[in-house]
Amino acid sequence: GSQCDLQGLWRNELGSNMTVLALNTAGTFSGSYHTAVAATNKQILVSPLQGAQQHPGAKRQPTFGFTVHWQFSGTAVLHHCFVGQCFVDHRGKETLETTWLLREEVPSLKDTWTATRVGTSTFTRVK
Numbered sequence: 001g002s003q004c005d006l007q008g009l010w011r012n013e014l015g016s017n018m019t020v021l022a023l024n025t026a027g028t029f030s031g032s033y034h035t036a037v038a039a040t041n042k043q044i045l046v047s048p049l050q051g052a053q054q055h056p057g058a059k060r061q062p063t064f065g066f067t068v069h070w071q072f073s074g075t076a077v078l079h080h081c082f083v084g085q086c087f088v089d090h091r092g093k094e095t096l097e098t099t100w101l102l103r104e105e106v107p108s109l110k111d112t113w114t115a116t117r118v119g120t121s122t123f124t125r126v127k
């Protein structure tokens with residue numbers, strides 16, 4: 001598609017792969033996330049993701065957000081959302097600069113202070 005259309009295969013600095021399927025007219029998309037992070041020694045499954053982006057037609061470097069619904073058996077219940085923007089360099093190379101929040105279910109309200117991790121992740125297109 002056009003530059004910074006999120007549809008396609010992306011890889012981040014951890015080596016995780018993200019496949020984004022076609023955007024619909026509303027700019028929403030679905031896809032799948034195959035993490036390289038073996039947080040458990042259980043068989044790593046592919047986790048579904050849902051998101052939305054400003055249409056690339058409207059802006060060459062659109063912002064977006066998506067949530068990964070981790071599908072691992074036996075791990076804590078997690079909610080993982082990414083927000084970011086697609087940037088194109090002078091040679092037309094696209095990168096997705098993202099900030100993420102990863103929230104884990106904790107036993108009680110008194111533990112809520114430790115529930116959320118934050119970080120950044122950069123994705124480049126896998127040709």
Ligand SMILES: O=C1C=CC(=NNc2ccccc2C(=O)O)C=C1
Pocket residue numbers: 012014016035036037038039040070072075078100102119121
């Ligand atoms: O069982 C689990 C639970 C969480 C995970 N988080 N991965 C991430 C967290 C932040 C940024 C990137 C990733 C990634 O997997 O690429 C991975 C496996």
